[in-house]
Amino acid sequence: MYKGKVGASVKVNADINSFIKFRENIETLIVDTKKWVKQKSINESSIRLDKLRKLLFDLNNMAANDVQKKAVLRLKQDIDFLDIQVENIYSKRESGKKQDGNIAFKCNWNDKYYRAPCSEAAYNSNLIEGRAWCSHKLSKCRTYTHEVTLDNNPCYESIALKEMFFGAGWDINGDKIKYRQIHSVKSNRLAILTTRRPYTDEKDRMIVGILYINQVKDDDNTETKIFGDKEKSIAIDYDKINIRFWDYYKNPNAEDSIFWGTGLFRYISNGTVLSMLQDINKIFNDIGMDTTIINKLLIHYEQLNAS
Template sequence: MASSPDGNIAFKVTWVYGTHGPFSSPCTSRGREINVVENPRVWCSQQDCPCAEIYHQHGNAGDYWQYHNQNNFDEWPCYDAMAFSRWQFGAGIYHQGANMGKAIPVKHWKQGKFAFLTSREPDKPEAERRIIGAFSVDHMTQHPEWGNVLHAGSVRLRAANFHQAPLYWKYHSQAVGPRWNTGLFRYIPDKEAQVMLKALKRASSASQSVAGFGSASEGGFDGND
């Protein structure tokens, strides 16, 4: 019988075209145009996504926070935009099929293990997916609209420069090669997690930084505010 996963998780993070660089805020109007229409992402293109609403109902005009309250967790558009401000991420909601609207289960997370945030620039192949951040997992909550949400513990790492961030597929191997296919997350064995962390720590300590990347920030949502 196969052993259960070690409890580490790698998330697929949608590229966010922030105002001051990648992942610095919800998408700009140009970012919304790309993720909603030109290269539609699963959540971004849903009619109940706040970014899609701005695009279709408000002519895609203005900054996201003109329409929403930044201090209200429920008014953020996605996990991806708040990954480095709230330090949490989740498995999402089923968008089709018999389980539509239900939270996608995260059965094998473990307290003290690590969640890795991975992404790639839209014009790059899957082989160039990079580990842009990671956090130790403190606890999980279930939100009625966001599903199962993993919250960061004391360890929070963020690549100083996206272009120098570790390549995900260099450290995670599978028989079919660099192919993510469906699903928002994958379980990572301890052996791979350890080398990913070492590589990310080196990238996080780099003196050079670019807009949208830098040192870890504090903050988070504990499910009660």
């Protein structure tokens, strides 16, 4: 019995030491990342932030008590703050630039093809990856047992490809909510919906839907809302087709950087949209899918790029 207790004690101490060492490695990398953020290097900062997210995920799995869980939360807050700083650097570089009116949205993972609230497994993975709305007390998605509609839903993702709709989102800080605005999106352009499967890298972000923007609803009392034309928009089955967003989009002033921080959207040029549509059209043709809508969009963007 005595030997058993000693053995258990040794194991506990080893686990604690492993946690401390892992935590210290993350803290060292955070200090290094801060230096690159201060230099306004999106590429170098994003490389380190991506690594920090993976390390934090592993550390969270190691946390065995409240003290360790609080340490993980503190590190997450530090990483989130760095993420916001890099996103602000990106936003300032984008401000004032002429935009074509297209937009790409960063969607949380939804394993119901963006037509219903996600499963419990998908919900839990979104919590682990720190998705702000999924973990907020106002989110009621686990209570939805009925069909969602445009007017009655727990989140954008639950209706995105059912209603062909998405929004700019909210900045949530405790009980304070600030509605986000999108200033350079236009009707008769496209909104590209993108996502990552759980625990995959940012480079694996894929396109799951294309909304032909029919209406942009924008006022100061709520977030910007994007309504797609259901007859001209496309849902892409991510179980059959994998179209990677970063094969087309490049971050301004940091083209080698695969980084998407806290921001929910990115502006996209007409030329980038045209390249996406050309490849999607080819894939649809190759697997025998209807290309009627894609062909009409291609004609539209060929004309836009020619003007």
